[in-house]
Amino acid sequence: MNKSIEIQRLKFGYTRADDVIDIDELSVSSGERIFLHGPSGCGKTTLLGLLSGILASTPGSIKILDQDLGAMTPAERDRFRGDHFGYVFQMFNLIPYLNVMDNITLPLRFSRSRLSKASGTPESEALHLAQALGIGNLMNRQVPELSVGQQQRVAAARALIGKPEILICDEPTSALDHLHRDRFLDLLIDVAGTAKTTLIFVSHDRSLARRFERSIDLAALNRKFRASTGDD
Numbered sequence: 001m002n003k004s005i006e007i008q009r010l011k012f013g014y015t016r017a018d019d020v021i022d023i024d025e026l027s028v029s030s031g032e033r034i035f036l037h038g039p040s041g042c043g044k045t046t047l048l049g050l051l052s053g054i055l056a057s058t059p060g061s062i063k064i065l066d067q068d069l070g071a072m073t074p075a076e077r078d079r080f081r082g083d084h085f086g087y088v089f090q091m092f093n094l095i096p097y098l099n100v101m102d103n104i105t106l107p108l109r110f111s112r113s114r115l116s117k118a119s120g121t122p123e124s125e126a127l128h129l130a131q132a133l134g135i136g137n138l139m140n141r142q143v144p145e146l147s148v149g150q151q152q153r154v155a156a157a158r159a160l161i162g163k164p165e166i167l168i169c170d171e172p173t174s175a176l177d178h179l180h181r182d183r184f185l186d187l188l189i190d191v192a193g194t195a196k197t198t199l200i201f202v203s204h205d206r207s208l209a210r211r212f213e214r215s216i217d218l219a220a221l222n223r224k225f226r227a228s229t230g231d232d
Contacts, residue, residue, distance in 0.1 A: 002030040003066070004166055004198040005051060010060035011224075012050060020046055022224035023060075026216070030165070033189065033199045035209045038218035042225045044202055047218065048168055051200070052085050053077030065165055083113040086159030086197070090171040092151050094143045094158075101126055101139040104157045107164075114162025122161075129157040133187050149180045153187070160191055167192055169201045173208070185211055 005028040013019035021043045028034055038044055049055035050062060053069050056077075062069045065084060069077060086107070094103050104126040108115040118125040130136045133153040143151060152172060159167055169188070173181040189211065192199045201212060209215040219225050 004028050004030045004032070004064065006061070006063040008061040010050070010057055010062060012046060012055065012057050012060075019224050021050065021222060022227075023047075023221055024223070026221065028198060028200070031193075031196045031198055032214065033192070033212045034201065035212035035215045036200055036202045036218060037204065037206060037209065037215065038220075038222075038225075039204075042219040043222050044218055045170070047222075048170060048200075048202065051166075052087070052168065053081050079111075082107065082111040084165050086161075086164040086167040088152075088155050088159045088167070088169040088172045090174060092155040094151055094154055096143045098143070099139065100130070100135065100141050100143070100146070100154050103143065103154055104130060104161055106158060108162050111162060114164060117163045118161065125161055126157065129160055129191065130154075132191055133157055149176060149184070152176065152184060156184070156188055156191075160195065160197070163195045164197060166198045166200065169199070171203055172201075173203065173205070 005026065007023055007026040010021060010023045011019050012021040036044060046055065050057050051064065053072070056074070057070060067080065072080060095106070101123060105122040108118060108122045115122065119128065127136060127139060130139060133156060135150055135153045135157070138146065138150060143154070146154065155172070173184060176184060185208065189199070
């Protein structure tokens, strides 16, 4: 099976004297649904930054879709991220002065690759995703007028538009009650599965792990964190 993510002997620190990530090996297959968990301080946010190319790794190797991030310039990593990654942030990061339609179609304005994979026009693709997520009637609404749950679905549609190969969700259900959380997960997994998108879902809520194909404990995987807690 093809790999979306391949990590080998990865180390990273914000200063030369202090690594926060030390991972010997990690691979994720194309289309796989991964639940990534671990306590605060184990390196989850740092790892997401490395996978998406926001942070530059050295030493070690990160290959995304068979492309070596370490061989790219910062500008090339930015383009690569825009072309191949969707991202649902914990606080959604929607643009408050844009309506729902414009928020969802925003990634297609920056990536010709994702625009070319859209089914029809950007507007028709956005409407299709919005309808699948139950917000098709909100396309002309402004973000501040929406509930938290509605904003979250807008963020998910924006992340999924243009069929990115990898979708990262960073604590996206922390603001939802159990009913809305479960409904959101159902929709997210269904839409990502239809597009054959690799899903990396980060959460502290271990009860959600059963919804995913594989659960990864970053506290156990990250040797630097194990050493800092005396578990090595």
